[in-house]
Every structure is written in structure tokens, then in C-alpha cells.
Amino acid sequence: MKYVDEYRDAELGRALAAEIVATVEPGRHYKVMEVCGGHTHTIYKYGVDDLLPANVELVHGPGCPVCVIPMGRVDDGVAVAHEEGVIFTCFGDMMRVPGGDGTLLEAKAEGADIRMVYSPLDALRIARENPDREVVFFAVGFETTAPSTALTLMRAKAEGVRNFSVFCNHVTIVPPLRALLESPDLRLDGFIGPGHVSTVVGARPFEFIPADYGKPVVISGFEPLDLLQSVYMVLRQLADGRCEVENQYKRVVPYDGNPQALAVLAEVFELRPHFEWRGLGFISHSGLKLSEAYRDFDSELRFAVPGVRVADPKACQCGEVLKGVIKPWECKVFGTACTPERPIGTCMVSSEGACAAYYNYGRFARERVVV
């Protein structure tokens, strides 16, 4: 398929891997964080990390929107789903995220009307078809997904659909990155920036990383060759003594983002003072809620949302995994008490989660060439 096949060529991949080996400084250990869960998935699925020398370590960042949802928000969603007359809609992976009191899938088994949708537009369609029911959409995701929720709400408002509301859990990517960079136990050499978030926000918002923290950033596409080239570009910057934001994914990402998308986000959402992240705690100005103009569509105002706070399970080390402090297999419950079938932590739920990706594709620590 066009735009796909040319970025999966094995020979080009091996040539890039050789360039990477030629670029690394012998004896130096490099840690490069891929921010986005989609990148994590590609890395494991295609074995991208197997092509890297052992002293180039990929660290998996907080960019899986499912993995960062705190348990309390799941419990809040379950509570709304159990309300009389509610049809509760969400993306597939959210159904299996454990709250403090079970998952949405378990709530469905108990009789709540919970339906999987592929987009918020599907949820709005369910609302139109069921005018005597209240349809709630559990919105999660970064700036990639938030425009879809925003455009759906604009349609709902224009059409006067009164029985549709959004339980908003959208988050923004820059504040958690800044929080990670401020974390004293983190040592990273550079970042592979999120390609599709950047389609919306552009590459410019990441300039603070080289400017304030002295680390290179390369915005990357999602095919295996995109990722290999981006790793090479980060290492090249380090070898050249450069430190800047580079855009490997120019075929899709404009440096200043998509102005229409940014305009709809600004109209429909506003920043919350703070928002809780799984494993990372509360981060200022990192979450979105509906703006004043859309308050009539806010599930948190329409329903009695309990506002549950649940501490992460003690055995679960998702926080350390999300910060790249430990590898998934170093977690005490990885693959034993915590599996994709019965996840304890959110990183084991979505296949973009670092733990589930390791589990599914068998990427355990292995011998690799040290340069």
C-alpha cells in the first residue's frame, strides 16, 4: 500500500542500522525515549530495537492514552455507566482498564449498557438513534484524538442533540514531558517525538526540550524505517554536538501544526488546573475539560460523578515504567500476576502499553552487539 510499503523495506532498514552503528560513540550508553505508544507498538512488532546496538536503549514514554488514565477516572466512568437510562460509549481498549472497583467490561456484564465505538461520531449517532436515552462518550487521548471529540461536539451543538454528553479525559503531551524532564531519577539523551500529536500541534511546542533541557528531539513517523531513521537523527545530533527539534515526518507534520484543528480545540476545550496521571501523579495544566460554551455537553456537570481517587496498586510499577526508570520485565508482577488477560496496571492493557508490547512480542532482555 502506498505510504506504507516503502517504509518497511528490510534492506533499507539494515542499511540504516549500519549507519546507526557507525554513528554511536564506542563505550557510551544512549537512552532515547519514544514518547508515543504507537511508536512503542511499532518498535516491538517489527523488532526495531533488535537492529540497534545494545548501548542504544529505547525508553518507552507516557504517550499511551489508555496507560495514563488513573483508576479513579475509570471508577467515575463505571458510576456514570450504571446511571438509569445511560448508554455509555468508549474506545475498545478502555473497556479493559481496571479501576479500583472493576472494569467497564465487568460493568457491562453486570447489566450496564456500555458500547464500544471507533469514534465519537459513532457515539453521537447512537444518541440520535436513541432520543429517550442519555448517551455518554468516555473521551480519552492526546491532541490527536481531541479534535475528533471537539468536531463531534460542534456537530451535536449545531444539530441541537440534547441527550449527548462527553466525560472528558483528554490530556496534552507537553506538561507530562516537562514533568518527566524535571524528574531527578531520569537520565535521557534525546527524544523521539510523537508524529500524530504533532500533526495537530506541530513540532514547535517541543522546542522547550532542546532550549531548556539541552536534549535533541526528532518528530517521527510510525513505520519501522521512520523510527530507525529518527533514532539515527537523534544520534547524529548528539555526535555533531547539535541540539534541536528535527522533523523526520515532514510528509505529514507541518512545523506549526494544523491551524484548523488548533482552532476547534481552543473553542471546545479549556485547560484544567491539574489532572491526575497514572503513575505520574497530578500534573498542572495537563488535562482538558469542556469550555464554557460547551458546558451543557459536559457529563461531569450532567451526572453525579463521584470524583473517585484511587491509589495505584502497590505491586504495580507502571509509574517507573512510564518514566523509563525500569523496563517492563523488571516489574515484580510482570507476566505473573499482571498479564494482558488480567492486567493490574494500565501499561499491560493496551497493546501500545510498554508492558503489553513486551509481553505480546516477547522482547525480553537479550544479547546484542555492544559498540
Place this chain on the structure above:
Amino acid sequence: MSCDADGHCVTCSDEGVPMRVVATNAEGLAVCAGGVEVMTDLVGDVEPGDELLVHAGVALARLGGREADG
């Protein structure tokens, strides 16, 4: 419960998918291969044959074969 054979949910993973426009419908949506309906508010008017990067029912960008910054 996931969206493809790998157990990979492209919606949850913030990942865009290349899609080709087949038609437009009365709701003002683009219909892509496989019958997927897509909002095109962020990329302007589309025609059958256009290639789009789609995420969660929204076209985030055109795949025009040229670099986004020109």
C-alpha cells in the same frame, strides 16, 4: 475488544491510518474504503481518490506525497 488482528487499537494508540476517499455523503462526511465515514473539517474539501491520514473518524492531514512544509 481490540480493533485489529494484532490486538492493536489504532484509536487508543493515537495513531493515524492512511485512507482513500471513495465518496462524500449527505452528512458532509467523506466515505473511505471499507465504508468508514470521516469528518474532513480539518483538511478542507475532499474528492474521491484523495488520500487522508485518519484518526478517530477525523482526517488530520492530507497525504499528498509532498512535504507538509512545502
